[in-house]
Amino acid sequence: MLAIVRVLAALVLLDIGFAHARDDGRYANSPMKPWFESLHNKDGIQCCAVADGMALSDVDWDTQDGHYRVRLDGQWVVVPDDRVITQPNRIGRPIVWPQYLNGKPIVRCFMPGTMT
Template identity: 55%
Template sequence: MLSTHAIGRLALLLLFLALSLGIGPASARDPDGRYRHSPLHDWFESLESARGPCCSDADGIVIKDVEWRTSKDGKHFSVYIAREWVDVPDDAVLKQPNLFGKTMVWPYYLDGHPIVRCFIPGSMT
């Protein structure tokens, strides 16, 4: 039987191995082709706003419903990224149906602050 100390060390070792193997949050970018067989791969790769291809050099991230909001007139969006609210430029909003269903944003950073390249609202469920 393992001691409490040994179990704790084993848990830390497993956590380290999982992190070093890249097991963690998924991104919408697929630089090494590991998601090429996903049914949504081609859809993600085709996403593009007036600011450029979404998946070119910006990792897409899923954001929770509490991390985005619409303006009072319902025409503009803001997202909470890197501990700050960022206005989504109108030309960064994707107009096609969201096949993934979850709200996503593709930020890049300038002087340490996020800028939105692409944004697609989700179903808010």
């Protein structure tokens, strides 16, 4: 019985990550595609694997108490430090890869902008 519960729990967790993913081929020929696909957060989770990145406007991200935060679905979400991409941002604009847990937005990955 315990094994069945573990399998069901694992399936539920996997479904959370795939619920909002889509790869419609729009960027298949983009020279930036390999770079985007190489991005991982500090936990080693690939940013683009199951979540679409969104470029943010300057008014939709900032810092508070030493942490980044982003506005997703009209609410501010604190970015966990292990979700921040620290390599240089090749496009300059801040990007967030959101996911949803129990209907609430969370951050899979976040790459700050150049702040220029």
